[in-house]
Amino acid sequence: MKILIATPLLLISTLGFARGQNGGPSLKGTHRTSQTKTSPNRATTFCNPLNLDYTYKITESDQDISYRSGADPAVVNFRGNYYMFVTRALGYWYSNDLTQWHFIKPQRWYFQGSNAPAAHNYRDQLLYVTGDPSGTMSLLYTDDPQKGDWQAVPALLRNLQDPDFFMDDDGRAFMFWGSSNRFPIRGYELDPNHRFLPKTGPIELFNRDEARHGWERFGENHDDPKLSGFIEGAWLTKHEGKYYMQYAAPGTEWNTYGDGVYVASSPLGPYTYAPNSPMSYKPGGFINGAGHGSTVVGPGGQHWHFATMTIAVNYKYERRIGMFPTFFDSDGVMYADTAFGDYPHYAPSVTGKKGAFRGWMLLSYKKPVTASSHLEDYTPDRVTDENVKTFWVAQDNAAGQWLEIDLETPATIRAFQINYHDYKSDLYGRPKGLYQQYIVESSLDGERWTTLRDRSYDKFDTPNDYVELPHAVHGRYIRFRNLHVSTPNLAISDFRVFGNVGGNLPAAVTAVKVAREQDRRNARITWDAQPESQGYNVRWGIAPDKLYSSWMVYGQNSLSIRSLNMDRRYYFAVEAFDVHGVGTQSAIIEAH
Structure with a gap:
């Protein structure tokens, strides 16, 4: 049987809603982005959680619950750029290096934002996205995602939660879905010659198996004996002729949220459980979680797994995005490297490093902190406790509020990360004019200060601001001076300082x-x-x-x-x- 490689594109032209017809957009267009975060020197590292201008959720606005969130990332490469689609973001981001991300406000999009979106690039002809919060949805498509004039295939697919759309190399199309603590991950084949309507009935691929898979159990540290874990967030990756179906469990609010994987020789299975599951898992450290994600080939052919990380303080769906270098070993075992997963790692654009841990250690952990003020019990020591769920709150948001950390010994300082917290922020959606301004300084003696970063003229929204210094700085004291935040109070969960101190490495651990x-x-x-x-x-x-x-x-x-x-x-x-x-x-x- 002859297969038309360009079948999806030809289909759209035949139906009369290809680009350029009926007033459709041209192939060239200007993109609308938030302000680009720039620095004098291009960073060679990144640090989770990613520093995106996360959207304030409107889903709990009727309860006056205000919080930022980014979750369920679907990341794809399309014509040399990377696009990240995130739950309820009211738009999406693009990047050319997987490190610097810029928000796009598309011309046409989901009014309340997408939910657990799916995205797929078919041979750089069209970019497909779906993820209607109702569960009843069309496939959207465009050949110009930076402009964002999305159009819809004139057909509805029903009863889909957490969809994943996938087109194989031969032009066959599939939809997978599932988000339940009862029902399995399912899928069916779609007909690209008939508006991508289902060609088959639903096929059950696999379900949770808590009796055998400990990581699928619900709760913090998998310790809730009463509730069953959820299975959700399917994402299919094809690698060397095998199909790796990733899926999330047990629940997005827990430190144990991770992604497992099943492997098959065809998109609809049969699927075999990968014995190293979960393949992406980060239950410890500053910020937890590495589930409900997607896998994309980045610069230099390196795979990266983007995933959901949890905060869950203001609301259980308060989340962030992380990315982890991902590999297939010689036996075809897929795994994401999450070790030191919230410390600096080599950026995807650094050739030959494969996202490896940079070796810069946390200098600020449990070190003494003083502050200009604090509100109630939100004391300054919380900014060095390495816990994203605790935070310092100043008495107000005025310029002049400050923090000072004593590293207790001179150190080589390489980078820092300021994680702002939403304390009674009363913000919703994507209001204009959100930005943070500050100055960070270092000193050896606590008297003479050197500026490490001056954001006094920047107007960028940087809720998890990671700054790699252009050169190493020798210092003992680190001071943060607030100039502007857009929230009613200045609140910071952790002010993390990275680098090294000379001396002997820890000895090998014994008596394990x-x-x-x-x-x-x-x-x-x-x-x-x-x-x-x-x-x-x-x-x-x-x-x-x-x-x-x-x-x-x-x-x-x-x-x-x-x-x-x-x-x-x-x-x-x-x-x-x-x-x-x-x-x-x-x-x-x-x-x-």
Whole structure:
């Protein structure tokens, strides 16, 4: 049978709603973006959560609940640029390097924003998107996403939640969907020659299996015995002839939100569970979660997994976006590297680094902080506790409010990150004129100060502002001076400072013990404490050379993991870290 490679494009022309017909847009157009965040030197690193101008949600405005959020990212490459579609964003972002992102307010879009959107590039001919919050939706398409004059295929697909649209190399089209703690991930084939209507009935691909997959259990640390976990957020990636169906569990508000994967030889299966699932998982550290995402090939052919990270303070759907370098090993095992997943990593544009951890350590953890003022119990020590859910609130938002951190020893400072918090912000949608201005300085003696970053003239919206310094700076004291915020109070969850201190690395962790419990989905790991270490990274996996999962902990020398698969043998190792760097990994322990 002869396959027309350009079938979708020919279909649209035949139906009479191709670009340029009936007053449609031309191929060239100007894009409308928010102000571009620029810096004198192009950053070579990035740090999660990504510093996007996140939209304030309107979904809880009737309850006067104000919060920013970005979740369920669908990221695709189209004609050399990357486009990121996010739940309820009232638009979307584009980038040419996966690091600097610019918001597009499209000419036509979902009035209340898309919900768990799907996006697919078919051979750079058209970009498809869908994700109507109602669950009844058309496929939207455009060949000029920077202009954003989207048009709709004249057909409705019904009862879809968390859709994923996929077109294979041969022109066959498929839709997948599912968001439930009862129903499975399902899919059917669409007919590109008949308005992309279903060619088949729904096919059940797979469902949650909490009895065997510990990570699919609901709750913080998978510890809610009453409620079942959700299975949602399908995303299909084709790699070397195999189809990798990623899916999220158990719930977006938990630290354990991650993505598992099933593998098949055809889009509709049958699918086989990948034994290293979850393939994207970040339960520890400053900000948690690495679920309901998408995978895209970035610069240099490196894969990146974009995912949802949770805050869940103002509301359970208060979230951010993270990205993690992603790999397929020699056995075809897919995994995202989330170790040190909220520390600086090499940017996608840095050739040959594959998004590796930069080696800049957290200098500010638990260090003494003073402030110009604080409101009620929102004390300044919260900006160094490495917890996105706690925050300092100044008495007002006036210029002159300040924070000062004593690193307690001179250090080589490489970068910092200011994470603003929405404390009673009373903002909704995308109001104009949101921006933050500040000056950050350093000093060796607390008297003579050097400016690290001056944003006194910038008018950029930077809620999770990560700044890589153009050159290393030697300092002990770090001071933040507020000039302007758009919220009623200045509130910061963490002021994080990265770099290194000279000295010996932590010693190798010793006496690692793993006790797999009677419920084999659970394991208890203990090790000898190193009093001088800041924290530990616990790594585990299904083989000694596949320790692909990790959990960062501070101030403790034990960990309960409840995310294991029932019928797998696991291997564990622990490494210590502090301001000097990361110590040698312990011996690998096998746990039957």
